[in-house]
Amino acid sequence: MQKAVVANSANAPLLQQEVAVKAGRLTKVRPYLYVLPALLFFSAFFFIPILYIIYLSVFDWSLLNLEEMEWVGWQNYADLLSDADFHQVLLNTMLFTVATVVLGIGLSFLLALWLNQKRKLVAVVQASVFSPHIISLVSVSMLWMWLMDPQYGLLNALLEFIGLPAYTWLADTKSALLSLVLVSVWKVVGYNTIVFIAGLQSIPKDLYEAAALDRSTRWQTLRRITIPMLSPTLFFLLITNTISSFQVFDTISIMTQGGPVNSTNMLVYYIYEQGMDYYNGGLASAASVILLGLVGLLTVFHFWTMRKRVHYR
Amino acid sequence: MQQVVKKYNNQTVVKGLDLVIPDGSFTVLVGPSGCGKSTTLRMIAGLEEITAGDLLIDGQRVNDLAPGKRDVAMVFQNYALYPTMNVFDNIAFGLLNRGFSKKDCKRMVEEIAEIVGLSSYLQRKPAELSGGQRQRVALARAMVKKPRVFLMDEPLSNLDAKLRNQMRVELTSLHKQLGTTFIYVTHDQVEAMTMGDQIVVMNEGEIMQKASPFELYQQPANLFVAQFIGSPAMNILPTDKESIGFRPEKAMLTAGSARTIQPAAGFVDHGRIVAREILGSDVLYYVSGRAGKIIARKAADELLAEGTEVTVSVAAEHLYRFDQETGRALSVAAIKQESLPSGGLG
C-alpha cells in the first residue's frame, strides 16, 4: 500500500520528533546491517578476488615471493595463446565438456523418462542412481582407478569374460580422456536424472489427459508436451553441467595428473600446476581470467534467458 | 476521564479520520471491504505507519512508538499463532519479552488458560487444535498482557456459523468482565450491531457515522449508512431533488388498489408483487411500484400471492429523506409536498 509521505509535526514537541527520527534511522539501516555480514564475506572471498585476478593477470609474479611483481601488460595472455600446451588444454577441456554434457544429459533424460514411476523398486533404483553424486570425488576417482587397472581391474576382467580384448583406460593418450568422461558421467547422471524427474512431475497431469483424449501417440506426446515443458529444466542442466565440467580437477589430480603426455590436462588443473607447482603466477592468473570469462558468459546467458522466461509467463 | 483519541490525516486509504474512542467502550469499525477499517486498526496497533496526523492513547502521542510498546493487543483474522511453539509458549512469549520472570509468566498463563478453558491443552502445538481452540489461544495471548486496548481484526470470520454465535456472546461478556477498551473490525453488520456499544461505519476511508446501534438504525446520518445497516436494506426511492427511504418492515401492504388508507400515511404507491421470500416468521414481498422497486416485510399471518395488485403505504414518521447530491439525511420536517413521487400524500 502506498501513502504519500506528508510531514506533519507542527504540533509534535521537538523532543519527540528527534526520537522519531532516530527510530526511523534504525529501521532504515537495519536491512543493510542484516545483509552486511554476508556481504563482507562475499566481498572478501568473491568480488574482490574477481577483480584481483584480473589485476594479477597483467603482472609477472610467483607465490614464492609476493613482494616482487613486475608489470608485463598483455604478455601473459600472449604467452598463453602461443603455448601449444595451453592449446591442448583448451581442446581437452572443450572435448571433455561436450562429451560429458551430451552423454550426461542424454542418458539421464532417458533414465528419467523410465524412472518417473511411483513403484517401490523404482524409488530404490532412483536412490541408487543418485548415490554417486554425494560421494567424494576422491573416493570415486580412486575406486575407478582400481576398476580401470589395466592388469587386475574389474572392468578388463569383465571385458575378457565376454570375449573382448582388454582396454587401455587411463594408460593411453587415446583412451584416458574418454575414461575421465566416463567417470564424470557416472557421477553426474543420478543428479541429472532426479532433477529431470522433478521437472517431469511438475508438468500438469491434465495436459497428458488432454493429449490422450486427442489420440496423441507416445512419440507425439513426448515431442509436443514433455520436451517443451521440460525445456527450463533441460536448460538449467545444460548450463550447470557445462560450468561444472569446466571445473573438473579432482579426477585429473588423482587419476592422471594431466597425463599421459598432457592428454587429460584441463583448465583448472593447468591453472593449479602453473600457479602452485611451477610458480608461474602470471600465466595462471591469465588462464583464470579466461576461465572466468567463459563461466561469466554462461552465467549471463543463463540469467538472460531466465528473465526472458519470466516475461513470457 | 481517560480517553483514547485518534486523529489521522491520511491521504489515500484512510482520509483524515477524527475519532474519539472512549475508555472501556466496545467500538466496532464496520464497512465494506477496502473501506480502510483494517488499516485504521493496524495504524492503532502500530503495524502501519501513520502518514500524517496524530494518534493519542491516554493523551500520549504514540505515532512513533513501536507496536510492542503501545500496550495494545491484537487478535488476528487467521489467529497468527506461532506454529512452532506450544500453547503455553504462545501465550507466554509476549510476557517474557516484556521482562516478566518465568515464575510470574507461568502463573499468569495458567490463570488465563483457566479462564478461556485451555488448561489441558497447554502442551499442544497449534496444528493439533481445532479452529475454536486456536481462537481461544489467540484471545488468551492477547488477554494475558492486560493491555489498555484490545484490537480485533475480523477474529470470527474463520469460524463456522454456530461457533461464531457462541464466540460473539463470549466476547461481549468478556468485555464486560474486563472493562478494557475493545476495538473490533468486521464487515458483518450483524456482528457490529450485536456486539458494539459504539459503532463506526466507514466507507472509502471516511467515517460515515458514529453512533450506538440503536441510533444507527433509527437515525442513519446518510444514504450509505441507511443502506448498509439493516437487512434487507432500506428502500430508497429517488425523486427530483431528494431521495426518500423507509425500512421494509415499516411498509404496509394492502391487497387491491383500495383507497382505504390511514390518514397518517406519509407515502403511498400502487404496484404488483413480483416475487416473495418466505423467511418463516416473516415474508418479504418484492413489489414493482410506480415509484420503483420496493421491498416490504410482513408477518407471515396471511400470504399474498405473487402477481397480486397491492397498495404500499408508509406512515410519515417512518420516512427518511436524503439529499440526493450529498446523501445527507434531511430532517423529516423538511418534507415538501410536491417532491413526492406520483403516489402522493394521503
Added chain:
Amino acid sequence: MHQSTRVAARWIEAVLLVAVALVFVFPFLWMFLTAFKTMPEVYQFPPTWLPETWQFANFETAWSSGPFLRYVINSVLVAIGVLIIQLLTAVPAAYAFARYRFRGRNFLFGLALIALMIPPQVIFLPIYVELSHMGLINTLWSLVLPYGASAFGIFLLRQAFMQVPDEVIEAARLDSASEWKIMWRVMVPMAKPVLVTFGLFSFIYHWNDYFWPLIMTNSDEVRTLPVGITMLKAAEGGKQWNVIMAGNMMLVLPILAIFFFAQRHIMKAFVYQSK
C-alpha cells in the same frame, strides 16, 4: 495370454531396473569387497568375488599409515564450522531480503545469485594470495572463512521466510519481540525443514571437498580426510588397493549412512538448486 505377457514384461523391466541400479551401486560394493581382501587376492586375475578370508587388518594398516584421527577431527571441524558461520550470515541476510523493502535490495540479491553460479575453482588463486597476506594459509581458517557466506543458503532461507504469513510477524511485534528475536525465535524455527536440508547439503559438500584443502594446506595438522586419503595412495605406491579401499571407506561410509537415513532430505537438497 495377455495377462501373462504383461506379467512377463513387468519381470523383465524389474530385472533391467536392478541392472541399472547395479551399474551405480556395484562399484561401491567392489570397494567394500576389495577392502577385505589380502594382497595376493587383490592381484589375482580373474578376480574373486567374495574375499577368501575377510581381512580386517587392512583398516588398521590404513588408519595407522597417517594421522587419520587428526584428519577426521579436522574434517568435522571444518564442515561444522563452515555450516555455523554460513547460518549466522545467511539467516539475517535472507530475513532482510525476504522481509524488508530497501534501496538496492534487488541489486544485492542479484550479486548473491551470481555468487551461486561461479565456483571457487575459478578464483582460488587470488584468494590464496589474499589469505597468505593475512597469514592464514595452512590454517583451518583458510578452509572455513572463504565459505563463510553461502548464496545457496541465503536463497533457500529467503524462500522459506517469504512463506511465513505477515500476521505471525505482526503478532510477534505486538508481543514486544525485537526484530532480532522475531528472526531467531519465530522465523528460524518455522524454517526448520529448510535448515535441515541446507545443513545436509553444506555438510556433505565440505566433508567431501578435496580441491580447497589441497590448495590451502600443506601439513598434516590441518589436512582434512579427503586429502589425507590421497596421501595414502602416494605413501603406498599406488598399488595396495585393499588398504586404499579400506581408507576410502572412512570417507564414504558416514555419507552413505546419512544418505540412508535422510535420503529424501538429501535428494531434495541437491535438486533444490534447479528451482
